[in-house]
Amino acid sequence: MLRTxxxxxxxxxxxSLVKSVKFGKYHYIGDPINTVRIFNELEVDELCFLxxxxxxxxxxxxxxxxxxxxxxxxxxLSYGGAIKxxxxxxxxxxxxxxxxxxxxxxxxxxxxxxEIASHSGSQSVMCSMDVRKNIWGKYEVCSHDGTKKExxxxxxxxxxxxxxxxxxxxxxxxxxxxxWSGYDVAVTKSIANAVNIPVIANGxxxxxxxxxxxxxxxxxxxxxxxxxVVYQKKGMGVLIxxxxxxxxxxxxx
Amino acid sequence: xxxxxxxIYDATIPGISFDEQGVxxxxxxxxxxxxxxxxxxxxxxxxxxQIILEIKNAGRxxxxxxxxxxxxxxDSSFLLLKALEWGLRPLAVHYDNTWNSAIASENIRKVxxxxxxxxxxxxxxxxxxxxxxxxxxxxxxxxxxxxxDIGFVQVLRSTAAKYKIKHILEGHSFKxxxxxxxxxxxxxxxxxxxxxxxxxxxxxxxxxxxxxFQFMKWVLIxxxxxxxxLWYIEYSKPEARKILEESTGWAYYGGHHLENRATSFLHxxxxxxxxxIDNRNWSLAAEVRSGILPREExxxxxxxxxxxxxxxxxxxxxxLDISDNDYNAxxxxxxxxxxxxxxxxxxxxxxxxxxYLLAKGNLVPMSFYLKYCFPLSDEKK
Amino acid sequence: MITIINYxxxxxxxxxxxxxxxxxxxxxxxxxxEIAKAEKLLLPGVGAFDAAIKCIDSIVGLRDVLxxxxxxxxxxxxxxxxxxxxxxxxxxxxNLPGLGFITGKTLxxxxxxxxxxxxMGWNLVKEIRKSPLTKDLQEDSRFYFVHSYYVKVxxxxxxxxxxxxxxxxDSVIQKDNIFGAQFHPEKSHKFGMKLLENFARI
Numbered sequence: 001m002l003r004t005x006x007x008x009x010x011x012x013x014x015x016s017l018v019k020s021v022k023f024g025k026y027h028y029i030g031d032p033i034n035t036v037r038i039f040n041e042l043e044v045d046e047l048c049f050l051x052x053x054x055x056x057x058x059x060x061x062x063x064x065x066x067x068x069x070x071x072x073x074x075x076x077l078s079y080g081g082a083i084k085x086x087x088x089x090x091x092x093x094x095x096x097x098x099x100x101x102x103x104x105x106x107x108x109x110x111x112x113x114x115e116i117a118s119h120s121g122s123q124s125v126m127c128s129m130d131v132r133k134n135i136w137g138k139y140e141v142c143s144h145d146g147t148k149k150e151x152x153x154x155x156x157x158x159x160x161x162x163x164x165x166x167x168x169x170x171x172x173x174x175x176x177x178x179x180w181s182g183y184d185v186a187v188t189k190s191i192a193n194a195v196n197i198p199v200i201a202n203g204x205x206x207x208x209x210x211x212x213x214x215x216x217x218x219x220x221x222x223x224x225x226x227x228x229v230v231y232q233k234k235g236m237g238v239l240i241x242x243x244x245x246x247x248x249x250x251x252x253x
Numbered sequence: 254x255x256x257x258x259x260x261i262y263d264a265t266i267p268g269i270s271f272d273e274q275g276v277x278x279x280x281x282x283x284x285x286x287x288x289x290x291x292x293x294x295x296x297x298x299x300x301x302x303q304i305i306l307e308i309k310n311a312g313r314x315x316x317x318x319x320x321x322x323x324x325x326x327x328d329s330s331f332l333l334l335k336a337l338e339w340g341l342r343p344l345a346v347h348y349d350n351t352w353n354s355a356i357a358s359e360n361i362r363k364v365x366x367x368x369x370x371x372x373x374x375x376x377x378x379x380x381x382x383x384x385x386x387x388x389x390x391x392x393x394x395x396x397x398x399x400x401x402d403i404g405f406v407q408v409l410r411s412t413a414a415k416y417k418i419k420h421i422l423e424g425h426s427f428k429x430x431x432x433x434x435x436x437x438x439x440x441x442x443x444x445x446x447x448x449x450x451x452x453x454x455x456x457x458x459x460x461x462x463x464x465x466f467q468f469m470k471w472v473l474i475x476x477x478x479x480x481x482x483l484w485y486i487e488y489s490k491p492e493a494r495k496i497l498e499e500s501t502g503w504a505y506y507g508g509h510h511l512e513n514r515a516t517s518f519l520h521x522x523x524x525x526x527x528x529x530i531d532n533r534n535w536s537l538a539a540e541v542r543s544g545i546l547p548r549e550e551x552x553x554x555x556x557x558x559x560x561x562x563x564x565x566x567x568x569x570x571x572x573l574d575i576s577d578n579d580y581n582a583x584x585x586x587x588x589x590x591x592x593x594x595x596x597x598x599x600x601x602x603x604x605x606x607x608x609y610l611l612a613k614g615n616l617v618p619m620s621f622y623l624k625y626c627f628p629l630s631d632e633k634k
Numbered sequence: 635m636i637t638i639i640n641y642x643x644x645x646x647x648x649x650x651x652x653x654x655x656x657x658x659x660x661x662x663x664x665x666x667x668e669i670a671k672a673e674k675l676l677l678p679g680v681g682a683f684d685a686a687i688k689c690i691d692s693i694v695g696l697r698d699v700l701x702x703x704x705x706x707x708x709x710x711x712x713x714x715x716x717x718x719x720x721x722x723x724x725x726x727x728x729n730l731p732g733l734g735f736i737t738g739k740t741l742x743x744x745x746x747x748x749x750x751x752x753x754m755g756w757n758l759v760k761e762i763r764k765s766p767l768t769k770d771l772q773e774d775s776r777f778y779f780v781h782s783y784y785v786k787v788x789x790x791x792x793x794x795x796x797x798x799x800x801x802x803x804d805s806v807i808q809k810d811n812i813f814g815a816q817f818h819p820e821k822s823h824k825f826g827m828k829l830l831e832n833f834a835r836i
Binding site for chain 2: 015016028029030031032033034037038040041042068232233236237238239240241
């Protein structure tokens, strides 16, 4: 197996790319199609698009943009954002996306995961969980772009999602996101230990070493990157980029 | 048809005249500028060292002492390299019109990271940028990319103001690029406003337009100075590219301004096909003048038609949401000019003396004065 | 002209996009009469084995036409991902019979602490023998894999390339005019483009 996947997780708000910090305010990044072209030319491993406000703003997925994105991409693509039924999921898969990402819908309709998995295979279903530490130090799960607290705890929810048929879990730390201070190794580890499906650590990457740390110490199977691929460096300007391949190969294996 | 005996500008270039040896007025202009700035000569170097000292003094105690506009292209990338050699502490500034090619982004990344220079970027909302581009196409005027040029300057100036920096370094070289011929092309903030008002659909909220008022604010209150190092020192583009490639991994994108897709569309498709404008003569003439390219070679290149990239045309139609029919209508439709719209041109001409003084004081670029404060040559007739 | 068989499961959009990008003529077809006229066939597939077989069998006459085109007319056929598994005899994932074009079976990867299933990510390929499909592929070519089941062909001459995930498994197979690729060339950048270019030239 080659070195682990490093997946730019791009936040879409309708037709624009943005980047949020700790699930709060977001900053405009640019045009999604042009950005995809750049990542394509940089031959990145995979791309994940999440329309973070679709559910809250009661918008369906923007199929037109997704179509245009898929036409430009010759690497695996996943999309998440207001996927509420199997028909929408199927439509997105047939446009040219390998995986659909389900987050909020899993709480109100958990069987949706099984339905999509049984028709298109579990490898096409990525379940996304947004987690944060509460004041008691326990990890709780939120939905609706981090605005609604759910009653289940992180590990329990991960196990449930696996049982329902998820092929992969995207675990995003709400506390670490956009901070460049490293992933939440603890929560990633507790989830990776509890399930057999691949776990993608997400939220907080500031350097390639951060990626190496979460892979080694938490047992994550892949890493998501956000701020690192859309800014020149912490606190500086927008610049679409991808970490140097040789460095990645050397440090990550 | 008469062609300059020294470069390749011909009689169709507006405002051109030829002397007894058949050498054109643009060659003369380059010679004059070389003399004034003592380009590549000890006197020029000395003058420039003086300027560097001024920049360092003015920047003492601040995080950065100068601002350098970058695009991923040869000149601006080279300037970053030189700035460090000169002991300056630059802030790289980029205006992202959301049409960057991967090579441009990569070049910016490689150069700023290798040289450890901070980068500040302003990204315009993609829908607004596209709306302005589309408006210019619908208006039938040649200046498709005006918003990028104007936006770039406004972002440079406002970033400099934000960090309280007085000196803005620009990578323009009259020797390597030539002075762009006084053409039918013109742009300013009012022009963009007028075209957008008539043809635009998306409100301009994030586009950094440079209004006259803003312009005066930067010039008179903030007193930002534009410095063009390459007007003083020896500069060769091919050599610069080689140095950049070797020291930072920078890569050449194959042509003037082709690192941005919108600009690429302007130069390789829109201007040549609709207006019969081929801007390759700017850099070709400059290369001939500086002895990099033999004149015959340059003429041969210039006389070979530009091969447009069909994928680029598809991208334009897709991104600007223009059907094949509408695209054809635009390309074969009426040709208009800035004179059909409200602009600041007349105002700049009326204030010619004022801007001359500002140019002398380095508060506006001399090239601005030359280009904006005189009626365009086809009006003189 | 490459005819991409649309039986209801598969990433047709992406495959078409890549063919378009490399300048190869390709069309998507779900009608048996059209498939019967094809010069070259591509069998995509994303999803579960039995679901796919059911879809294929629900199209009246499709299996027969495929048998005729592939076994009799010897038209080139490339099966991608699940498509490669479908051309084997059967799969542990389901109960229904495969198309049986290449003798072999499809087995499940065994998950353990070290090996997460599905095999999802970029992996290398090792050449076992030459094939027009894999001609001139650069040595460090990498491809995108996403599958929980792998193929084991019965005749070793059919093994063209293998990859390693826990154990070695067949990643490219061929029997005369019939080809299979376990990875997704349409999602493997320039490496996938080279492979599909080769297929277009066969």
